[in-house]
Amino acid sequence: GDQQPVIGKETSGRLQLAEWLTRKDHPLTSRVMANRIWRWHFGRGIVPTVDNFGRLGEKPSNQALLDYLAVQFVESGWSMKQMHRTLMLSNAYQMSSNFDAKASEADPENVSLWRFPRRRLEAESIRDSIMAVSGDLNLQWSSGSILKYKDRQYVANTAKRGDVDYEKNVRAIFIPVVRSSMYDVFQAFDLPDPSTPNGDRDATVVAPQALFMMNGVVMLRHSLAMAKGLLARTDIDDAGRVREAYERALNRPASSTEIDQALTFIGQMKQAWKGDDARAWQSFCKGLLSSNEFLYVN
Numbered sequence: 001g002d003q004q005p006v007i008g009k010e011t012s013g014r015l016q017l018a019e020w021l022t023r024k025d026h027p028l029t030s031r032v033m034a035n036r037i038w039r040w041h042f043g044r045g046i047v048p049t050v051d052n053f054g055r056l057g058e059k060p061s062n063q064a065l066l067d068y069l070a071v072q073f074v075e076s077g078w079s080m081k082q083m084h085r086t087l088m089l090s091n092a093y094q095m096s097s098n099f100d101a102k103a104s105e106a107d108p109e110n111v112s113l114w115r116f117p118r119r120r121l122e123a124e125s126i127r128d129s130i131m132a133v134s135g136d137l138n139l140q141w142s143s144g145s146i147l148k149y150k151d152r153q154y155v156a157n158t159a160k161r162g163d164v165d166y167e168k169n170v171r172a173i174f175i176p177v178v179r180s181s182m183y184d185v186f187q188a189f190d191l192p193d194p195s196t197p198n199g200d201r202d203a204t205v206v207a208p209q210a211l212f213m214m215n216g217v218v219m220l221r222h223s224l225a226m227a228k229g230l231l232a233r234t235d236i237d238d239a240g241r242v243r244e245a246y247e248r249a250l251n252r253p254a255s256s257t258e259i260d261q262a263l264t265f266i267g268q269m270k271q272a273w274k275g276d277d278a279r280a281w282q283s284f285c286k287g288l289l290s291s292n293e294f295l296y297v298n
Contacts, residue, residue: 022078028053030070034083035060036199038069041087043119044111050199061111092116097298119297120203123189124172127218130289133249134222135229136169147176167217188212213290223289227281238263241281249288 005020007013021029032053039045046066049057060066069083076082087093095116103114110117121129131137146164164176166183175183177194188208192198213219226248230241242262246254254262262284269280288294 024074030073030078031066033078033080034069034073035066037080037083038087039200041084041093042113043117045200051197116298120189120295121297122201123186123191124175126189126295127172127185129294130218130222131169133289134226134285136222136225137171138169139171146170146174147178167221185212185216185218188216210290214286219286219289223285224278224282226285226289227278230281230285231277238266242284245285245288249285250291250293 005016007016020026031047032050035045035047036050039050046062046069047053047058047060052058069086072086073079073083092113093116095113097116097118100114104110107114128137146166146168164178164181164183166175166185175186177183177186177191179194182191182194189212190202190204192201226245230245233241233244236244239259242259243254245262246252246258265287266280266284269283270277273279273283
């Protein structure tokens with residue numbers, strides 16, 4: 001508009017910019033934010049091009065819904081927590097992922113969310129989940145930064161990956177993103193290029209991901225810890241250990257068929273590993289942690 005607020009010479013303009021962005025009549029800020037929160041819950045934004053609300057971006061699949069969420073966001077005091085609560089208590093979020101042939105014929109891309117979209121976990125969640133299921137993840141960590149260098153000092157030391165202990169048993173949120181030496185888990189599972197802003201993420205299915213789930217340091221270390229933890233349980237038999245593993249990794253009980261198959265597989269692995277129980281159970285744990293049921297949100 002023509003009548004813009006005057007920014008005095010004694011101020012930087014940051015506060016005025018923030019006040020302008022969060023005006024109730026601003027057409028974009030609340031919509032952009034509500035759309036991004038929606039995208040991270042459902043895998044696809046109401047406006048699919050979350051970084052582009054301009055003429056070259058895609059149109060919203062449900063304009064009225066986007067407007068409603070934007071208004072609710074402002075009226076709640078711009079509370080992201082309240083917006084998360086609104087979305088997660090909705091019928092759309094609580095739907096199952098079951099397939100329906102009739103609905104698929106009418107809406108093959110599931111744009112109208114007739115079922116919950118099956119989505120793969122993000123790179124950080126895959127890493128953290130493997131550690132958490134094994135019992136190794138430290139949720140109370142607060143000992144400072146993993147990155148030992150001062151600003152920009154690590155750039156000249158990329159050969160040693162900046163001496164960053166990426167395998168430390170802490171949540172991935174504490175892992176520094178060194179652009180010149182990306183963590184291999186992040187690279188394998190589609191962390192966006194950290195040198196450019198990106199409000200969306202791809203979810204590819206490529207061979208290096210399967211190789212990581214078989215031989216990656218995170219998987220090898222923590223699947224073995226999980227196996228040893230199961231073997232340390234003297235209060236249950238092998239069938240009980242299989243049930244415990246299923247409940248811990250997949251959050252559901254194992255069927256009788258799955259228990260039989262698991263015990264048969266573990267027996268075969270014992271022979272292959274010449275009686276090494278820990279390695280045999282590790283192979284079973286790796287199978288669970290590599291399964292689609294573990295890696296995908298249903």
